[in-house]
Structures are given as structure tokens and as C-alpha cells.
Amino acid sequence: MISLATDFGSPYPAAMKGVIRRETDAELVDIAHDLPRGDPRAAAFWLRFVLPEFPPAVHCAVVDPGVGTDRAAIVVRAGRHAIVAPDNGLAMPPARALAAATGDGMDDFDVFEIDAADPASATFHGRDVFAPMAATVRAKAWDSAVGVDDDALASLLDLTPLSPTDGYVDLSLPEPTVERDAAGEPATIEGEVLVVDGFGNAITNVPGGLVRDFDRLLVNDIGPVPVVRTFGAVEVGARLVTVGSHGFLECDVNDGRGADAFDLAPGAAVRFVPA
Amino acid sequence: MISLATDFGSPYPAAMKGVIRRETDAELVDIAHDLPRGDPRAAAFWLRFVLPEFPPAVHCAVVDPGVGTDRAAIVVRAGRHAIVAPDNGLAMPPARALAAATGDGMDDFDVFEIDAADPASATFHGRDVFAPMAATVRAKAWDSAVGVDDDALASLLDLTPLSPTDGYVDLSLPEPTVERDAAGEPATIEGEVLVVDGFGNAITNVPGGLVRDFDRLLVNDIGPVPVVRTFGAVEVGARLVTVGSHGFLECDVNDGRGADAFDLAPGAAVRFVPA
Amino acid sequence: MISLATDFGSPYPAAMKGVIRRETDAELVDIAHDLPRGDPRAAAFWLRFVLPEFPPAVHCAVVDPGVGTDRAAIVVRAGRHAIVAPDNGLAMPPARALAAATGDGMDDFDVFEIDAADPASATFHGRDVFAPMAATVRAKAWDSAVGVDDDALASLLDLTPLSPTDGYVDLSLPEPTVERDAAGEPATIEGEVLVVDGFGNAITNVPGGLVRDFDRLLVNDIGPVPVVRTFGAVEVGARLVTVGSHGFLECDVNDGRGADAFDLAPGAAVRFVPA
Incomplete structure (x- = not known):
């Protein structure tokens, strides 16, 4: 093949x-x-x-x-x-x-x-x-x-x-920056939008595991936005954050375009704060 | 396959x-x-x-x-x-x-x-x-x-x-409503746009057989519009109604977008009246 | 196949x-x-x-x-x-x-x-x-x-x-018109845009061989525009003319849309003059 x-x-x-x-x-x-x-x-x-x-x-x-x-x-x-x-x-x-x-x-x-x-x-x-x-x-x-x-x-x-x-050119996808609180839990995660897919989902470089324990996040001060398993967990038209099938955080809207709702384009900085 | x-x-x-x-x-x-x-x-x-x-x-x-x-x-x-x-x-x-x-x-x-x-x-x-x-x-x-x-x-x-x-979910495409005249001929057909294809053709749920005997139709009060076999039967830019390759009525424009010319989107009601 | x-x-x-x-x-x-x-x-x-x-x-x-x-x-x-x-x-x-x-x-x-x-x-x-x-x-x-x-x-x-x-229909792609100077070199080439590709490159009917000896061209009075081998030979956002992989002149922009920058659409006349 x-x-x-x-x-x-x-x-x-x-x-x-x-x-x-x-x-x-x-x-x-x-x-x-x-x-x-x-x-x-x-x-x-x-x-x-x-x-x-x-x-x-x-x-x-x-x-x-x-x-x-x-x-x-x-x-x-x-x-x-x-x-x-x-x-x-x-x-x-x-x-x-x-x-x-x-x-x-x-x-x-x-x-x-x-x-x-x-x-x-x-x-x-x-x-x-x-x-x-x-x-x-x-x-x-x-x-x-x-x-x-x-x-x-x-x-x-x-x-x-x-x-x-x-002489070959190497390239790594950027890693997010994580600031942790006294208990070692993420307090602020500074990441980046890598791509926006055809659904308008804004896919970031933040591994899903980092937000495993959080139910809601502020996304660049928008929110709190629920962290859910799938689109249908929120109303049609509502914002959500989910761990996409690639393992990274996405900023999405159920039946809408997350990139628009969160004003995010490829390369944009995105800051997640537990809320 | x-x-x-x-x-x-x-x-x-x-x-x-x-x-x-x-x-x-x-x-x-x-x-x-x-x-x-x-x-x-x-x-x-x-x-x-x-x-x-x-x-x-x-x-x-x-x-x-x-x-x-x-x-x-x-x-x-x-x-x-x-x-x-x-x-x-x-x-x-x-x-x-x-x-x-x-x-x-x-x-x-x-x-x-x-x-x-x-x-x-x-x-x-x-x-x-x-x-x-x-x-x-x-x-x-x-x-x-x-x-x-x-x-x-x-x-x-x-x-x-x-x-x-x-428990499985059934789904049927909607049927049009037909009002007939004294002779049993369709006088008003109330249908719906199912999809708009990439050409801009507005494809309805009205079976072509219903308009077999008509040369012209009013489409939501637009027209009369000729019922023709194919696009080239009218001038470039002109509206037409035809029976598409799926067997249903389409609202089209020769070398143009019927959905725009008839102001029809998926789900829109569409009423055909012989003219 | x-x-x-x-x-x-x-x-x-x-x-x-x-x-x-x-x-x-x-x-x-x-x-x-x-x-x-x-x-x-x-x-x-x-x-x-x-x-x-x-x-x-x-x-x-x-x-x-x-x-x-x-x-x-x-x-x-x-x-x-x-x-x-x-x-x-x-x-x-x-x-x-x-x-x-x-x-x-x-x-x-x-x-x-x-x-x-x-x-x-x-x-x-x-x-x-x-x-x-x-x-x-x-x-x-x-x-x-x-x-x-x-x-x-x-x-x-x-x-x-x-x-x-x-009775079969023949079709030939149009040929450009070339006006030559006293030395036999092309002085004005009148061609046409055949297609605009997905990159926005405006591809003409002018064979690349005609401009082999020129470094710069006026394109419909825009320019002088450099005639280069590839996009990266000019700055990002700059206009260029190149001989595309099909052998014809293209009006392009590095990492941009040549059709927009040169205001060219399929069928448009395009005049190349050495500069």
C-alpha cells in the first residue's frame, strides 16, 4: 500500500x-x-x-x-x-x-x-x-x-x-506549559491550537491527562466550560472542552464551530484554568 | 468491498x-x-x-x-x-x-x-x-x-x-401531501426540500410521477416554471423543474444554483401548483 | 484501471x-x-x-x-x-x-x-x-x-x-499571440488564463519556452514581476511568474493567491511584456 x-x-x-x-x-x-x-x-x-x-x-x-x-x-x-x-x-x-x-x-x-x-x-x-x-x-x-x-x-x-x-530537519509539536498548585495539581495550562478540523473543533497541544480531575475550565477567560466526554453531553450550540480521539484537549461546540465560539485559530495561545 | x-x-x-x-x-x-x-x-x-x-x-x-x-x-x-x-x-x-x-x-x-x-x-x-x-x-x-x-x-x-x-430507531423520508381536483389530478402538492446538492439543485421529496402530465408549475408562487427533461431545455440562467436521477422533483437553474433562485434550503416547504 | x-x-x-x-x-x-x-x-x-x-x-x-x-x-x-x-x-x-x-x-x-x-x-x-x-x-x-x-x-x-x-466536436486550447521585435525576440505576448488552481495560481496558455530569456515581465501592466523557477525564490507574499509543471506560464504569489494579486480569472486576457 x-x-x-x-x-x-x-x-x-x-x-x-x-x-x-x-x-x-x-x-x-x-x-x-x-x-x-x-x-x-x-x-x-x-x-x-x-x-x-x-x-x-x-x-x-x-x-x-x-x-x-x-x-x-x-x-x-x-x-x-x-x-x-x-x-x-x-x-x-x-x-x-x-x-x-x-x-x-x-x-x-x-x-x-x-x-x-x-x-x-x-x-x-x-x-x-x-x-x-x-x-x-x-x-x-x-x-x-x-x-x-x-x-x-x-x-x-x-x-x-x-x-x-x-542535516535533516527535526520538528516536534510544542509542549504546553503547566503551572501547578501546592498540591501538585495543574493550576494554569498554557497551550496552543495546533489545527482546526473540518467540524471547527480547535485542537490543542494539551494532553487530555492533564485535566483528568477537572469538571470545568476557563478557556482564555471564557467559561467556565464543562469538560465532557462527548458533544451530546451539552446542549446544541453550547461550548465544551473534551479530550479528542487523538488524546488532546479540543475546544468545541455541540453542532457548531468551537474555533468561532472560542475565537481560536491555528497557532493561537490557549490558557486553561480549572474553575 | x-x-x-x-x-x-x-x-x-x-x-x-x-x-x-x-x-x-x-x-x-x-x-x-x-x-x-x-x-x-x-x-x-x-x-x-x-x-x-x-x-x-x-x-x-x-x-x-x-x-x-x-x-x-x-x-x-x-x-x-x-x-x-x-x-x-x-x-x-x-x-x-x-x-x-x-x-x-x-x-x-x-x-x-x-x-x-x-x-x-x-x-x-x-x-x-x-x-x-x-x-x-x-x-x-x-x-x-x-x-x-x-x-x-x-x-x-x-x-x-x-x-x-x-428498540432500533426507524426513519422514513417524509411523504408529500397531495390535494387533487375533481378529475383526480394533483391540484396542489406540498412537499419539502430534502437536500441541496453541490450544483445547488434543491431536491424535494415529491416523486416525479406526480407531475407527469404538467408542462409548467408554480413553485412557492414563483413561476410558472417549465417542467423539462434536462437543464439544456431552458436558457442558461433560467429556472426549471425536472425529475432528477433519483426520481424526485428538483428545483434547478441551468448553469446556476436553484436553491438560491427559488430561496430553498434543506427542510424548506415547497408547494407545486400546475400552471 | x-x-x-x-x-x-x-x-x-x-x-x-x-x-x-x-x-x-x-x-x-x-x-x-x-x-x-x-x-x-x-x-x-x-x-x-x-x-x-x-x-x-x-x-x-x-x-x-x-x-x-x-x-x-x-x-x-x-x-x-x-x-x-x-x-x-x-x-x-x-x-x-x-x-x-x-x-x-x-x-x-x-x-x-x-x-x-x-x-x-x-x-x-x-x-x-x-x-x-x-x-x-x-x-x-x-x-x-x-x-x-x-x-x-x-x-x-x-x-x-x-x-x-x-460530426464529432473538436476542441483545441487557444494559442497565444506573439509580437516579436526586430531581433525576433517576443516583445508582447497576448495570452489567456485557462484555469485557476486550488492554490490560486492563474495558469495561462503561454508556453514557458517563450519567456526563456527574460528575468522580469510586466503582467497586464503589473510589475515588473520576476520570472523564477519556484515560489521560494521570492519573499512570502510577493508576486512571481513561473513555468508550471504543465509547461505553461503561471501568475502566482508565494504562499498567496496569484489570481487575486493579479486580478485574473479563468478566461481573462493576460499580456506579458519583457521588462
Whole structure:
């Protein structure tokens, strides 16, 4: 299987599929083609959430504001998965999640640089660099019993793995800042909105475990807002905070758009205070 | 084949695909992931329209405003198809259409409750309840020669079928009200807009057969509007009424948006009078 | 493989997939379902760009403002590909590109008319005419070693190929007008915007080769605007002109919408003058 995730909209990803289909008949699965445009961090968030649901696969992930500049292109092996991506950090959070889910430990992944000399275009490396490399990895470094074959991958790419100090771009999602009271309980949590999903839910970087013991929170001084398990626990149109399916706090409205109700956009600071 | 239909947008359905792919390599086909949000009746309309075009398959259909509440989750067998869905009625109109198309009669379907104790999240049962169950039905209650195997399905789910009185939620699309003249011809038809499609066509619940003998109609006092076979029968920009490919009256504009031109939204009342 | 390209949005293409799946289990690949609505020329542009990336396949391409009128339906063979489409010209530019890419010469394609008497609807020939024909071509006129079998296709359709004079609709993308200076260099290039993509890039009909020797251009008197290889060559928010991955000049903004910055919409005239 080769999964495809981009911010390209339509119909550019179809050109990538054609290129892949010329080399391999591996199944193609679309992850998303409307990832937040030009935002590698948002792509990293979504891919960290989605890719670990899959069995071993090759993932072609292209959110690439630096296309055509001298940024490198990479293949990351994590567990028996491979991620083919621009070297802007987007692959690192999902690679860590895949490595952790595989039981290898979150830092047990390898990064290889792709030799992409002279692609046909300077603006569509999805078609000219990443899709061909994803197809090649699947065709030549794949063992159908287990997934990506790391020896074959290393020899295919004719490279030893890079380390961060050798020059690949690392990226971590930001951690919230927690101020605790005398009893060690969180008193103020300063986080950030990572993405707003299509429902308008404002998804933050605050792990749900931090608010396990609280029934209500002030959210940037709005509220108190109930901390509930699901949308239907409040009236239609009412604000809520919940721990989303990714494990992080979301600021939501039942049958409405939390991002609007809380005035939150990607990158916005968000402060939670027990109430 | 497993079809997927949701109101989730992107990239949530990809997580469902990953979950399914861990259990079965059955083909995945997207029906739509932009079904009208939180509207089981609109989902029912679209699935009744689309699913009967398919050969026997497992359909995972999730429009679920009650996610995480105590609403049940169900599997419906209709003909050799199975629909895995929340118990909010959305599965019933397509199940009746599939049963009718199969020649079993529109009421010859079975409803089974899914035992979904303790899903991983309270907000994403698409990933945690419905996708796994769709994969399991396909993997364990499927006969490749004919489709879903009802005995295997019943024993898989360890349940006898429910009846409406046992507690599943039924849903029927509303019927229009017809006032007839002395000759028995429709004089006034009071219907409702069920959905507005992406072209802006306002699709009603009025069966096309009711206006078979009329050339022109008043639509909520707008018109007379010609009743025509297709868009190109009127000028670009002009209003028309036609019987859509689903068999119901639509209020349209050639190369424009009928919903705007007739001021109609989903749920709006619409009155047709021969003119 | 059967590819699908329409302007139908959602969920209409799923009905087409069901119809196809009743006849063949050939792989289904979505090209796009948000092609510019009712614009066969824009569809032609995109399909000319995308289809040559694919190995031989059957392509079902439906942008069809004349649905239900007396416009014909056709199958075009180009190389070992087949395009099933309404007879409004949209298939011709991609057919020429496929024929050229196959090495047969851009005019070596055949056009056959489909006998589509009495389809079930007058508004959804995607479901009732084109999808069934694509499935039939794939099922009955396909050689898995090479692609579409032209003898089988001709006998399947029981027709000899048409020529333009026999009545199929031809369509060519417009050519720009070039005024040259005494040295033979382009002094003024009058072109047209063909499409605006999802990034907001305004893609013109001006081949990139025409501006090979220029560093800066006036674009409809805006500028001078740098002619660069890629977005990252200018500041975020700055205008640029580049040769896109399709080979034509685009008017873009780095991390912004060129169509807005240059006030260009599909069909707009665009004049490039070296500066």
C-alpha cells in the first residue's frame, strides 16, 4: 500500500497516482489532499494521528513550501513503514509515533536523503520526486510479509542513514506549559491550537491527562466550560472542552464551530484554568 | 468491498481506512465524506440513492450526532449487503431500497445491535466502533460468491435480529401531501426540500410521477416554471423543474444554483401548483 | 484501471462506481470530481496534464453541460488508452497528448460514437451512459498486456471511427499571440488564463519556452514581476511568474493567491511584456 497525503487539492494528486501506477500496482490510499496549506507542522500533527492506524505501508507525504529550493528530500523508515517527504520536519512526529507503536521506541527510526538531481519541474516535486521514490521503495524495498525492508532500503538509496546533526530537519509539536498548585495539581495550562478540523473543533497541544480531575475550565477567560466526554453531553450550540480521539484537549461546540465560539485559530495561545 | 460514507471531512476517514486495513484487504470505496453534517435524514436520502447501484458489499455509514451518548450501534442486513451504522435511522431508507432492489421486498431486512463496550474514544466511533465492525463483517461473515452471509452474521454478532419495537430507531423520508381536483389530478402538492446538492439543485421529496402530465408549475408562487427533461431545455440562467436521477422533483437553474433562485434550503416547504 | 473525472462533486461519482463495480472489478482511480463546473475546456486542460502520467487505462471523463440534449456520447482511443466522454470536445486535447506520448503522433486517435438510446435519466448520464460504457470497454475491449484493444473496441461499438467532418466536436486550447521585435525576440505576448488552481495560481496558455530569456515581465501592466523557477525564490507574499509543471506560464504569489494579486480569472486576457 502507498498512502498519499498532500496540501495539493485537486487534481494534482492524480498525476502522482499515474506516476506511481507506471511503476507498481500497489494499492493507493488517500489520507488527505486538503492538509493545511504550506504548514508542515499541521501535516505532522495529522499524520501522527492517522498513520499509526495503518499496517506497514509506504506513505508519500508532501506539504512543501520549499519546493524547488535547496531543501532536501528524504525517506524515513519507522518500524516497517516508510515515509517519503520533503526534509522540513513533517515526517518526524509521525515517524516517532510509528516507531513507538511498533515497539521499537520512539527514536528508533532512520532518515535517508533522496538523490533528486534534476527533477522535471521546480514546482511539482510531488509528481517528479516524491511519487517516483514512493513507488520505487514499494517496488524494490518491500517484503510483503513484513513491510519495508530496511537493508534493501539502505542499499536502494545508496546512503547511510543521516542523523539530525548530519542535516535533516527535526520538528516536534510544542509542549504546553503547566503551572501547578501546592498540591501538585495543574493550576494554569498554557497551550496552543495546533489545527482546526473540518467540524471547527480547535485542537490543542494539551494532553487530555492533564485535566483528568477537572469538571470545568476557563478557556482564555471564557467559561467556565464543562469538560465532557462527548458533544451530546451539552446542549446544541453550547461550548465544551473534551479530550479528542487523538488524546488532546479540543475546544468545541455541540453542532457548531468551537474555533468561532472560542475565537481560536491555528497557532493561537490557549490558557486553561480549572474553575 | 467496504464502502465508506461519513460527514467527517478530512482526514478522519483515513484513520478508519487504516483500522480496516489492519483486518482485511477488501477494497475500500469512498461514497462521500461531506454528507450534510449531523443530518442522518440527508445521509439516508443519499445512501438510498447510491447504495443500490453497487453489487453486494459492506457499507460503513457514519453520520452520528449522538456519538458517545447511549445511542446503540447496529448492523443491518439487506439482501446480501450489510450496513454498519449508528442507530439513528440513517440505515433504514437505504436498507429498504437494497431489500427492494434485491427482490426480497422492502421490509425484508434484519437489524443487529453491535456490542461496543468501552471504545477507545467517545468522539470517534467511526474509527473505534464502526470501521472495526465493518472489517469484521467483511472478514468473517462474507461469502465471496454471494455477499454477506446472514447466518454467519447472526452468529458473529451473537444476537437475534431486533425489531423496531425492540428498540432500533426507524426513519422514513417524509411523504408529500397531495390535494387533487375533481378529475383526480394533483391540484396542489406540498412537499419539502430534502437536500441541496453541490450544483445547488434543491431536491424535494415529491416523486416525479406526480407531475407527469404538467408542462409548467408554480413553485412557492414563483413561476410558472417549465417542467423539462434536462437543464439544456431552458436558457442558461433560467429556472426549471425536472425529475432528477433519483426520481424526485428538483428545483434547478441551468448553469446556476436553484436553491438560491427559488430561496430553498434543506427542510424548506415547497408547494407545486400546475400552471 | 478505470479513472473517473467529473465536475459532479459528491456523492454522484459514487453511483458511477457502483455501476462499474457491477460489471468489472477493475481498479477505480479518482482524477478529480471538482473540475470547473460546466467547463469542458478547463477539463480538457487538466486531463491533458494528468492522463499522460498514467499507464494505459480507461478514462471516464464527464463535464457535460449538454446532458440530456442531443449531444452525442463518444469513446476515443488514443494509444492504448480509451476516453469515454460527452461529445463536447473535452476529450480531444488529452487524446492528442496521449497519442503523442505513446509515439503515435498527436493525430493518431480514433473517435467512436456510443449508441446511448434511452438512458434511465436525462440528467445523470455519468451513471446511465458513461460509467456503463467505461466498464464495458474495460471488460470487453481490454488486453491486460497492452491496454485497450482497438479491434475489440471497434467491433464492440459496432461502428467505424468518426472524423471531425462526420460530426464529432473538436476542441483545441487557444494559442497565444506573439509580437516579436526586430531581433525576433517576443516583445508582447497576448495570452489567456485557462484555469485557476486550488492554490490560486492563474495558469495561462503561454508556453514557458517563450519567456526563456527574460528575468522580469510586466503582467497586464503589473510589475515588473520576476520570472523564477519556484515560489521560494521570492519573499512570502510577493508576486512571481513561473513555468508550471504543465509547461505553461503561471501568475502566482508565494504562499498567496496569484489570481487575486493579479486580478485574473479563468478566461481573462493576460499580456506579458519583457521588462
